[in-house]
Amino acid sequence: MIQIRSLTKSFGALTAVDNLDLDVKQGEFFAFLGPNGAGKTTTIKMLAGLLRPTSGTAIVGGYDVQKEPEKAKAQLAYVPDFPFTYDKLTCIEFMHFVGDIFGIASADIEQRTEALFDRFHLHDYRHELTENLSHGIRQRLVISSALLHEPSVLVIDEPMVGLDPMHARIVKDEFKARARAGMTVFLSTHQLSVAEELADRIGIIHRGQLIALGTVEELRALSAEKGALENVFLSLVDAEEIARERA
Numbered sequence: 001m002i003q004i005r006s007l008t009k010s011f012g013a014l015t016a017v018d019n020l021d022l023d024v025k026q027g028e029f030f031a032f033l034g035p036n037g038a039g040k041t042t043t044i045k046m047l048a049g050l051l052r053p054t055s056g057t058a059i060v061g062g063y064d065v066q067k068e069p070e071k072a073k074a075q076l077a078y079v080p081d082f083p084f085t086y087d088k089l090t091c092i093e094f095m096h097f098v099g100d101i102f103g104i105a106s107a108d109i110e111q112r113t114e115a116l117f118d119r120f121h122l123h124d125y126r127h128e129l130t131e132n133l134s135h136g137i138r139q140r141l142v143i144s145s146a147l148l149h150e151p152s153v154l155v156i157d158e159p160m161v162g163l164d165p166m167h168a169r170i171v172k173d174e175f176k177a178r179a180r181a182g183m184t185v186f187l188s189t190h191q192l193s194v195a196e197e198l199a200d201r202i203g204i205i206h207r208g209q210l211i212a213l214g215t216v217e218e219l220r221a222l223s224a225e226k227g228a229l230e231n232v233f234l235s236l237v238d239a240e241e242i243a244r245e246r247a
Contacts (some may be wrong), residue, residue, distance in 0.1 A: 001024060001025060001026040001028075001060070001061060001152060001153055001184040002022070002023065002024040002030075002047070002058075002059070002060055002153060002184060002186060003022075003023055003057075003058075003059040004020055004021060004022040004023070004043075004047070004056070004057070004058050004059075005021055005056055005057045005058075005059075006019050006020070006021060006055060006056035006057070007019070007020040007021075007043065007046060007053055007055075007056035007057065007058055008020070008053060008054045008055045008056050009039075009042050009043075009046060009051060009053055009054050010054045015208050016039050016042040016208055017039040017042050017043050017046070017053075017205075017208045018039075018207070018208035018209045019056070019209070020039075020043060020056070020205075020208070020209070020210055021210070022203060022210060022213075024184055024186060024201075025184070026152070026182060026184055027179055027180070027181075027182045027183065027184060028179065028184055028185070028200050028201065029175065029176065029179040029185045029187070029198055029199050029200045030184070030185065030186050030187065030199060030200065030201055030202070030203065031187050031188075031189065031194075031195035031198070031199035031201075031202045031203070032044075032186065032187065032188040032189075032202075032203050032205065033188075033189070033190075033192065033195060033202060033203070033204045033205070033233060034204060034205040034206055035206060035237060038205045038206050038207065038208070039205050039207070039208040039209075040157075040188045040205060041081070041157060041188065043205070044078070044155055044157055044186075044188055046058050046065070047060065047065065047076075047155055047186070048065075048073075048076065048078040048155055049065045049066075049069050049072065049073055050078075052066065053066070059072075060072040060073075060075050060076050060153055061075035061076070061152050061153060063075065074102070074149075075151060075152045075153055076151055076152070076153045076154075076155060077146035077147065077149070077151040077153070077154050077155070078146070078155045078156070079142055079143055079146045079154070079155070079156040079157065079159060080157050081157040081158040081161065083135070083138045083139045083141070083142035084142070085130035085133075085138060085141060085142065086130065087129065087130055087131030088129060088131065089129070089130055090126065090127050090128060090129055090130070091117075091122060091125050091126050091127070091128055091130060091133075091141055092113065092126045092127065094130055094141065094145060095109060095113045095116075095144065095145055095148060096109055096113075098145040098148055098149075099112075099113075099148055099149070102148070102149040104148065104149060109148070112148055112150075113144070113148070116144040116147060116148065117144065119144075119170070119174060120140040120141075120143065120144050120167070120170065120171075120174075121140070121167065121170070122137070122140060122141060122144060125137060125141075134162070135161070135162035136162040136163050136164060136167060138162075139159070139161065139162050139163060140163070140167060140171070143156075143159065143171060147178075151183065152182075152183060152184065153183070153184045153185075153186065154175070154178065154183055154184070154185050154186065155186045156175075156185070156186070156187050156188070157188045157189075158188065158189055158190065158191075159171060159175075159187065159189070160172075160189070160191055160194060172194065172197070172198060175187070175198065176198055179200075187199070192228070192229045192230045192233055193228075193229070193230075195229060196216055196228065196229040199216070200215070201213065201214060201215055202214065202215070202216065202219060202229075204219075204233060204236055204237070206237055206240050206241075207240075207244075211236060211237070211240045212236045216229055216232070219232050219233075219236070220232050222236065223235040223236050223239070
């Protein structure tokens with residue numbers, strides 16, 4: 001469902017993403033991990049069509065994001081780490097705005113919105129201006145809007161930021177259920193416990209390069225660490241730094 005081939009993005013002398021190759025299949029819950037500045041968000045923005053690669057390709061649902069952007073983006077929903085809404089729209093108006101962008105019939109927008117607002121506990125805020133929402137409520141609204149057109153691929157950056165434990169649980173359960181139903185979930189997070197709990201596979205990026213890829217157990221074997229994913233992650237990143245210093 002997602003195919004990344006030799007994807008590279010440079011900003012002057014800085015290579016933020018360096019010749020990245022990655023495949024994520026349909027229905028897979030994939031977690032993308034890395035230290036600050038590793039290239040996670042740059043990769044995601046190229047995948048979502050918000051940044052043009054220096055070289056290489058990103059393909060979503062069989063469509064090249066650069067060559068066929070409308071077809072690729074119709075397959076995809078992107079939720080950034082900071083949720084963006086139009087402040088002077090109410091929650092229900094925002095959902096209709098997003099639905100209209102994707103050409104969804106008004107009756108379908110209403111039906112899907114009702115189901116999503118019920119799932120994410122948003123009915124009490126339906127007529128509230130989005131500028132008045134807390135960060136956590138706004139995050140739930142943006143996630144709801146991302147699911148409105150029933151995408152094949154969900155790309156989401158730090159989804160749990162601002163969510164209380166109850167709604168974080170709801171969001172995690174929803175993402176996992178959607179993946180089991182066939183949606184591909186590409187999640188970037190610093191919360192390693194979330195990745196360990198939910199992901200089918202995990203990729204670790206460091207200094208723009210993919211340094212490890214596999215299930216939690218495969219990463220444990222690779223790092224020779226038997227504990228939590230946090231220990232595995234730190235071990236692999238430290239080993240990469242030592243190898244760079246010796247090179």
